[in-house]
Amino acid sequence: MEVRFTEDHICFPRYDFRGATVHPRGVVTPARIRDADWTAIRPEIRTTRGETLFVPRDGKADLQEFCHRHGIARVSRPDTWGDLLEPFLDTRIDADRERATLDRLRGAGFARDEVATIRQRLAPLMLAYNFGAMVWEWVALGLFDLLNAANAPVIDPALQAALGDPATFYAWTMTIAERTP
Structure with missing residues (x-):
């Protein structure tokens, strides 16, 4: 799994979960993100379609910064x-x-x-x-x-x-x- 953050989107150059909208690679824009939890053990993004996308642990800070920049709420929910x-x-x-x-x-x-x-x-x-x-x-x-x-x-x-x-x-x-x- 590989994730890169840019100013206006999150790029998934390699996402290993078959069936995901970003498999094997894809891009997610802020408009497609409902909320995120960068404090979770496995940081995650939840899309407006109800999909949970995971971010490697070393991307926590980048996810937090991206969400703050785009006004995306942090929501912690039970797994x-x-x-x-x-x-x-x-x-x-x-x-x-x-x-x-x-x-x-x-x-x-x-x-x-x-x-x-x-x-x-x-x-x-x-x-x-x-x-x-x-x-x-x-x-x-x-x-x-x-x-x-x-x-x-x-x-x-x-x-x-x-x-x-x-x-x-x-x-x-x-x-x-x-x-x-």
Whole structure:
């Protein structure tokens, strides 16, 4: 992933997530940006179309400056995918934590059976990513990790192909990312 900031646009010379509007390369102007969060662990831009685009960590200051220059608000929001992908962390989740996670998801409009269906669909991919690829993440897996797993060359291509059309899968992940309490 590569990002460059200019006076009046953000250039993505290499964006690795298939299905993204800027894949494999593209440009985003301030008019297309709804908000951003340069303080997030993975700095992100949210477009007016509801797409989350990520910026490398070393671009935090440039993203902040760009947003200030163009009057783009910083909005921090919960990562719904962090809650959905919690079972795939390299840690034990106790009953109280799982209950709190399901309560947050319910607050974002997810029924218990929908959560189970999403997790079941993604289990082979996320297990291969976190354990098979030896990421061993034990604190947080989120949207960035999901997109990385769906595109990483170290993941079995058959697992990625099982997700379906990359553009359709990407759009689905963005729709879910927009569902916050």
